[in-house]
Amino acid sequence: MGASAAAAAKPGALIAEGEPMVTLPFENGDRPLVQYPQKRPLIRHTSRPPQLETPFEVFNDGLLTPNAAFFVRYHLTVSPPSPALLEPDKYLLEIKGSVGKPISYSVAALQQAFPTTEVVAVNQCSGNSRGFFTPRVPGGQLGNGAMGCARWRGVRLADVLQAAEPKAEVRQALFNGLDRPLLPASPDFIKALDIDVALAPEPILAWEMNGEALPWLNGYPLRLVVPGYYGTYWVKHVNEITLVDQSYQGFYMNPAYRIPDDPCAHVEPGTTPKKTVPIQRLNVRSFITSLGNGTKVKMGETIRVRGIAFDGGGGIEEILFSPDPRQGWQVGRLGESLGKFAFREWTVDWTPKRTGLHELRVKATNRLGESQPLEPLWNPAGYMRNVVESVSVLAV
Numbered sequence: 001m002g003a004s005a006a007a008a009a010k011p012g013a014l015i016a017e018g019e020p021m022v023t024l025p026f027e028n029g030d031r032p033l034v035q036y037p038q039k040r041p042l043i044r045h046t047s048r049p050p051q052l053e054t055p056f057e058v059f060n061d062g063l064l065t066p067n068a069a070f071f072v073r074y075h076l077t078v079s080p081p082s083p084a085l086l087e088p089d090k091y092l093l094e095i096k097g098s099v100g101k102p103i104s105y106s107v108a109a110l111q112q113a114f115p116t117t118e119v120v121a122v123n124q125c126s127g128n129s130r131g132f133f134t135p136r137v138p139g140g141q142l143g144n145g146a147m148g149c150a151r152w153r154g155v156r157l158a159d160v161l162q163a164a165e166p167k168a169e170v171r172q173a174l175f176n177g178l179d180r181p182l183l184p185a186s187p188d189f190i191k192a193l194d195i196d197v198a199l200a201p202e203p204i205l206a207w208e209m210n211g212e213a214l215p216w217l218n219g220y221p222l223r224l225v226v227p228g229y230y231g232t233y234w235v236k237h238v239n240e241i242t243l244v245d246q247s248y249q250g251f252y253m254n255p256a257y258r259i260p261d262d263p264c265a266h267v268e269p270g271t272t273p274k275k276t277v278p279i280q281r282l283n284v285r286s287f288i289t290s291l292g293n294g295t296k297v298k299m300g301e302t303i304r305v306r307g308i309a310f311d312g313g314g315g316i317e318e319i320l321f322s323p324d325p326r327q328g329w330q331v332g333r334l335g336e337s338l339g340k341f342a343f344r345e346w347t348v349d350w351t352p353k354r355t356g357l358h359e360l361r362v363k364a365t366n367r368l369g370e371s372q373p374l375e376p377l378w379n380p381a382g383y384m385r386n387v388v389e390s391v392s393v394l395a396v
């Protein structure tokens, strides 16, 4: 039997030659499933640079997303940086700018110099779920898998910045990684955090993810982790931190990664916001993970429905589940907490009372009283989608 005949015989291989495909549930949703180094097959949106999405079923397997299944997002053509640049004897993190004591560290030197700390936190792309927006918006047409939750281990960013003795006039910390634009005229991927955010206890410079070295595609050997903030700030392969006395206006802070200056980050579909601000914290989201669209369930038989919820660090307080728009909401049970920045499991027992289609919905509220809208809140970049999600199942 030839190799292609063997592939054709394998269940799950959708096409014998070439790449298997998946279909995300929106127009033009066909994508190949592709295997990259250290990864299981992931949904590929672009190859140069790599943009890979986690198949949604993974989120039902546990609260920590395995490194091999974790999504990947890059902006610059020459990324990820070549492994040769990332070798322990080559790699240095430099802290410079408005500091009394410019200083560089290898990863080993960071580990020696500062106490180690860890946090379980969700990394979610600002454009996660963008493909579901109508009217459609430009940018990667992502399903719901541009997010993941991991245990990150490293040193506090604040400790490292303090060691460089920031000057009184410092307003922001800028972060740059080893990936570079192909043409000098293209903007580099540089992100800025206000200095009070950078000096807060939460952000860490992490070398470990779920007990292992960071995968190459997720920032080896060191990345910034900003619990509660969108993934855009979690700079990978970070090798330069520059403290500045201004508000940085580089491309990836302005005009990119900005939201309408409005509490809901929302404008009328098709319109342009008058004023924008940099995107910041994750809003509240929740998903059903144990059932997919079209799953068959038995009328009269109780099943346990489960899923995940998360927010930007307020902490999830309540889960409501509805089996039918006419039946209202019932309160779900929250599972173990891995900390206020982590995925939180929820479950609910549900007995279908009639045959036919049921539109199951889930809605979370955090401790700050923030919840999820019943209608999607549109903005021109397709960021921060957090509409109440639904799954249609068939009771027979």
Ligand SMILES: Nc1nc2c(c(=O)[nH]1)N[C@H]1C(S)=C(S)[C@@H](COP(=O)(O)O)O[C@H]1N2
Pocket (backbone or CB within 6 Å): 070, 071, 072, 073, 074, 075, 076, 079, 123, 124, 125, 126, 176, 177, 178, 179, 189, 217, 218, 219, 230, 231, 232, 233, 234, 235, 236, 237, 238
């Ligand atoms: N060096 C570097 N870091 C980066 C980016 C990038 O393009 N280059 N993209 C950011 C964006 S927008 C996201 S959503 C996260 C994704 O993290 P991941 O690829 O580990 O999932 O990385 C961030 N860090």
Ligand SMILES: [Mo]
Pocket (backbone or CB within 6 Å): 073, 124, 125, 126, 127, 231, 232
């Ligand atoms: Mo992102």
